[in-house]
Amino acid sequence: SQDLTQPPSVSVSPGQTATITCSGDALPKQYAYWYQQKPGQAPVLVIYNDSKRPSGIPERFSGSSSGTTVTLTISGVQAEDEADYYCQSADTSESYVFGAGTRVTVL
Amino acid sequence: EVQLVQSGAEVKKPGESLRISCKTSGYRFTDYWIAWVRQMPGKGLEWMGIIYPGDSDTRYNPSFQGQVTISVDKSINTAYLQWSSLKASDTAIYYCARRKLEAYRYFDLWGRGTLVTVSS
Numbered sequence: 001s002q003d004l005t006q007p008p009s010v011s012v013s014p015g016q017t018a019t020i021t022c023s024g025d026a027l028p029k030q031y032a033y034w035y036q037q038k039p040g041q042a043p044v045l046v047i048y049n050d051s052k053r054p055s056g057i058p059e060r061f062s063g064s065s066s067g068t069t070v071t072l073t074i075s076g077v078q079a080e081d082e083a084d085y086y087c088q089s090a091d092t093s094e095s096y097v098f099g100a101g102t103r104v105t106v107l
Numbered sequence: 108e109v110q111l112v113q114s115g116a117e118v119k120k121p122g123e124s125l126r127i128s129c130k131t132s133g134y135r136f137t138d139y140w141i142a143w144v145r146q147m148p149g150k151g152l153e154w155m156g157i158i159y160p161g162d163s164d165t166r167y168n169p170s171f172q173g174q175v176t177i178s179v180d181k182s183i184n185t186a187y188l189q190w191s192s193l194k195a196s197d198t199a200i201y202y203c204a205r206r207k208l209e210a211y212r213y214f215d216l217w218g219r220g221t222l223v224t225v226s227s
Contacts, residue, residue, distance in 0.1 A: 033213035042217040090212035096154040
């Protein structure tokens with residue numbers, strides 16, 4: 001089984017950079033994906049394949065990968081970015097896992 | 108418009124059965140897997156299982172195997188999640204989400220969720 005570890009919370013001032021990490025032993029072999037979930041809403045994909053951004057996602061969202069850790073970076077954070085963020089990965093047997101989520105608070 | 112429309116909120120008693128649905132539209136049903144994801148109150152996302160509508164190939168998270176059943180009806184482009192005997196601990200929001208066949212394993216579109224409340 002694969003576990004993904006995220007920090008429970010990150011606080012950031014408007015205009016600053018938020019960095020959210022996700023660690024897992026399988027990440028060097030599997031892509032990671034990131035979802036944003038605002039209160040009362042369904043999750044939305046913001047990063048796929050470690051660092052690619054779906055159409056419609058602002059450029060301030062970016063992703064990177066290094067060894068067993070992937071990182072979601074939100075540059076120039078805006079108030080509307082306050083949300084929970086989840087990383088996710090999967091293996092070739094169609095077994096999926098989510099991290100526990102990181103709450104981003106915009107101060 | 109491409110969408111996943113989930114059935115409405117349910118209030119059930121422990122021991123009752125339930126089936127919730129996820130009706131898809133705007134794309135070829137057999138081009139995507141459909142997954143179910145649980146979110147308990149105030150908690151994170153948990154992958155429950157996934158089904159390929161083309162042949163009903165189904166994979167379950169071991170934590171949910173035997174607790175729920177995932178199925179599809181190809182004739183109406185709809186996926187289902189069902190319980191035979193609900194418990195209070197099944198109280199949660201349940202999301203369906205799609206994952207493109209023969210592609211990377213992420214969920215590019217989600218339903219709005221179905222709130223299931225189990226209480227005596």
